[in-house]
């Protein structure tokens with residue numbers, strides 16, 4: 001645990017990517033495989049079932065620290081994080097035991113849900129006696145399923161790649177899919193041996209950058225494949241046998257939510273992996289994202305759901321065919337193969353091709369851009385025809401050009417209670433984006449969420465208030481929302497130096513972590529050129 | 535007989551002696567506990583302060599302020615009220631104010647820390663009937679490590695930055711914290727640069743016999759001369775100013791009690807937080823209160839509600855003396 005704790009501390013005390021990768025590398029070189037396997041699992045965001053409720057944890061900790069619950073609550077109010085509060089309140093450890101991470105997880109955490117209250121309390125108390133303050137903080141985070149660290153999959157893959165002496169893209173591949181946090185699978189990750197269950201594994205997604213500057217700077221238009229940018233769920237269909245798996249970008253299996261897509265993909269040739277977008281398609285084209293969310297949130301999808309919210313998969317890339325990884329081939333070739341594969345298919349079917357827009361001048365692209373909304377798209381994609389399918393966000397390969405209004409992914413930082421129908425609920429929010437490592441407020445917006453979401457956000461705010469200024473609560477910067485806005489101006493009155501026109505909440509980006517929110521520079525880049533004002 | 539002290543909109547007032555303690559507004563006569571802006575308000579006619587704080591106060595109240603110096607432990611009389619000052623251990627010359635009238639003794643703590651270190655006179659418990667205490671860090675989550683451990687962390691951070699060719703910028707309050715750090719920094723570790731905002735207070739400290747290592751100015755050009763080796767002490771308000779950006783590659787840190795809380799550190803946007811406070815921690819407050827032997831405790835300046843409730847539950851007579859909480863940078 002000491003090593004893992006140091007790693008966490010190092011990751012937490014820098015925003016510099018190179019420092020983080022270096023810290024991760026150091027960790028993986030030093031940690032025993034049994035611990036390292038768990039560390040990877042946590043770093044890439046896998047969660048364990050909760051071993052104890054926060055209420056119980058609070059109560060046991062208060063009794064162990066010999067403090068009344070009211071003062072624990074006061075402390076929580078001031079600290080804003082339960083795991084941290086309890087770590088700070090507990091008395092100094094009485095034993096200086098060093099417990100390996102895997103022992104802590106396998107022998108103490110995993111059994112907790114099956115135990116009776118008294119046994120559970122005993123395990124917690126024993127562990128508290130043995131762990132130092134920073135270790136307890138992590139232990140509590142793991143216990144409550146709240147472990148997060150600003151490293152993530154990409155950096156973990158980079159560090160592991162360095163340790164294994166392979167390309168980061170190769171390591172990203174290996175980290176996908178169902179490996180277990182065991183020493184054996186850890187060694188396999190490093191060596192690259194197949195892991196059980198690998199057969200259904202997706203490839204890491206290639207991600208697009210927003211366009212920068214005039215389109216002309218991209219060069220010859222015929223080098224670019226231009227498509228609509230769909231506002232759906234990015235997904236990969238993996239068919240390597242009798243079973244079809246559908247993976248979302250967040251590496252979650254969503255096959256059960258979209259049975260008709262899986263059914264349709266069964267008819268594809270054996271061993272094919274497609275990249276594309278899942279959308280709910282109505283008579284007049286794609287339906288709003290909120291309809292898609294309805295399908296996504298269903299635990300069990302009924303025939304009626306399929307009828308009312310019919311899903312389609314719009315395919316735009318082919319990553320594997322006939323058991324061969326095709327990602328190194330240029331997009332032009334992959335597209336040919338994709339078109340051949342889907343040639344016999346109906347354009348209106350559940351599986352369909354994302355059409356290529358045949359445009360011959362950049363000015364036509366700009367015109368199409370303005371039409372995107374009408375065509376049910378949220379903009380254009382520009383993909384370099386000669387490019388291989390890389391891993392993650394690579395500049396110059398895929399560009400996305402979203403339509404107006406502008407969007408920004410911002411972090412909720414302050415909240416104030418609403419009035420009237422929303423009295424007592426926190427519905428007036430302040431949002432911030434990143435600038436030089438800190439969050440700078442950019443807009444206030446009333447909640448544009450559904451009633452259920454409002455309640456959920458309200459509960460989050462009450463639980464995560466870090467400071468109060470009169471009626472305003474500063475909350476832990478955790479939730480990311482997509483704001484839409486109509487325009488942007490310079491503003492000397494605002495700390496950010498910009499003012500957004502008609503900012504409104506577009507949707508809750510549950511798939512985004514605060515570190516993934518936008519940066520101020522991106523907004524500033526949208527500013528009209530500075531003119532001499534009188 | 536009226537209370538020896540009462541809380542008024544302008545601050546603590548002694549009706550019998552006709553003077554204020556740390557008034558927030560200009561008054562006729564003010565006793566000032568120390569030079570932080572939330573305690574030393576300019577504009578009053580006459581000031582009384584500890585002798586070793588006078589030079590510091592001149593920086594804050596203006597060179598023409600009428601400040602009467604009273605050495606620690608000596609007393610004087612104001613309208614029959616006996617007034618003396620006793621070290622509070624918070625910053626150089628910081629005082630607790632003891633007032634006595636017809637055998638009744640009140641003590642107003644000002645800001646205090648109970649741990650002794652070389653940059654100021656150590657806190658001295660004073661027996662009294664009524665003790666008015668601050669409560670900046672009155673929550674059991676605030677538990678300070680010994681200064682030696684924190685200084686070891688700071689030096690390790692400084693060394694690690696040197697290995698990576700980064701200049702270390704440590705943000706600390708200009709009055710008190712900076713001098714405390716300076717007196718504890720190892721000059722062998724590398725060049726030390728001090729921002730002008732803190733340098734103005736150095737003569738006062740040196741006059742009181744506090745020893746500092748050799749110091750360089752923190753002008754950007756000077757810092758760049760030692761790029762990748764220097765440790766720069768500067769107030770947090772200088773973060774991300776043009777001056778800061780001119781320093782080249784840096785690693786940043788803050789030294790304050792608030793750094794105990796991860797959220798505070800993250801909001802500050804610094805790489806590291808060192809938990810070093812010029813205030814008492816939870817146990818420090820409780821032990822200081824016990825040491826006074828006071829029958830009644832007035833709680834002010836911070837988590838008043840929490841400390842009051844706790845003391846009451848322990849059977850101590852207690853009241854929340856002020857609800858006004860004026861934030862300033864130094865409350866850490």
Ligand SMILES: [Zn+2]
Pocket residue numbers: 568570573624645864865
């Ligand atoms: Zn102070």
Ligand SMILES: [Zn+2]
Pocket residue numbers: 570572573645835864865
């Ligand atoms: Zn103060």
